[in-house]
Amino acid sequence: MDKFDEYRLWIKFKGGDNNALSALYSLYINQLYSYGIKISGNEHIVMDCIQEIFLNLVDKRQVLLISEKTHLYLFKSLRNKIIEEIRSQTRKRIIEESLVSDIINQSRSAEEFIVSVEEENFQKKTINSAIESLTERQREAIFLKFTEDLSYEDIAIVLDIDIASVRTLIYRTLKKMKKSIVRKGVFLFSLFHNLKFR
Numbered sequence: 614m615d616k617f618d619e620y621r622l623w624i625k626f627k628g629g630d631n632n633a634l635s636a637l638y639s640l641y642i643n644q645l646y647s648y649g650i651k652i653s654g655n656e657h658i659v660m661d662c663i664q665e666i667f668l669n670l671v672d673k674r675q676v677l678l679i680s681e682k683t684h685l686y687l688f689k690s691l692r693n694k695i696i697e698e699i700r701s702q703t704r705k706r707i708i709e710e711s712l713v714s715d716i717i718n719q720s721r722s723a724e725e726f727i728v729s730v731e732e733e734n735f736q737k738k739t740i741n742s743a744i745e746s747l748t749e750r751q752r753e754a755i756f757l758k759f760t761e762d763l764s765y766e767d768i769a770i771v772l773d774i775d776i777a778s779v780r781t782l783i784y785r786t787l788k789k790m791k792k793s794i795v796r797k798g799v800f801l802f803s804l805f806h807n808l809k810f811r
Contacts, residue, residue: 616681619640619684620679620681622636622637622640623637623677623679623683624679626670626674627674627675627677627679629674634667634670634671638667641684641687642663644688644761645663645687645688645691646659646660646663647760647761648688648691648692648756648757648761649662649663649691649695651752651753651756652692652695652696652753653695653698653699658695658698658699659695661698662691662694662695662698663691665694666687666690666691666694669690670687670690682767682770685767685770685771688771689770689771689773692771692772739793740790742793743789743790743793744790746789746790746793747786747789747790750772750782751782751785751786751789753772754768754772754779754782754783754786755783755786755787757771757772758783765779765780765783768783
């Protein structure tokens with residue numbers, strides 16, 4: 614679906630079209646679930662929070678401001694709702710380590726990465742170690758950038774920080790990961806030399 618059709622769905626939804634709401638849910642559910650599971654590893658919490666933000670969306674449809682960035686409201690609302698839910702249950706968690714497999718999958722298309730099964734296993738352990746050294750905010754930022762492919766501006770909206778802070782956060786995160794990986798003798802050119810920045 615292109616941006617224009619997506620925008621039209623939001624307009625229809627605000628006008629009271631519940632079919633448009635169903636279409637928006639289908640359009641964003643996978644992205645929201647993937648994002649939510651990085652914040653909380655509990656899929657029940659994630660799905661409950663997704664349901665709740667869409668219910669809240671119905672309550673606020675009359676005052677909802679429609680623009681090409683409206684979908685970011687869902688990501689930001691989901692993030693806040695999950696954090697609120699975790700705190701209320703006194704079970705605060707860190708973002709799941711599944712980002713490791715995301716990085717591995719993205720890198721597999723590069724011939725430099727796949728040398729042998731043994732080397733791949735070693736690289737997995739090395740990347741996992743690098744990920745473990747990151748803070749929760751750093752993991753969240755690189756997930757939004759490289760898995761959701763959001764721009765710096767969009768990440769700033771979701772994380773509620775300015776664009777300069779997003780750039781600094783991602784730069785320092787990648788630098789920290791690269792330093793850790795290179796120190797262990799793994800040169801992931803496909804990971805760090807082919808990143809697209811916007």
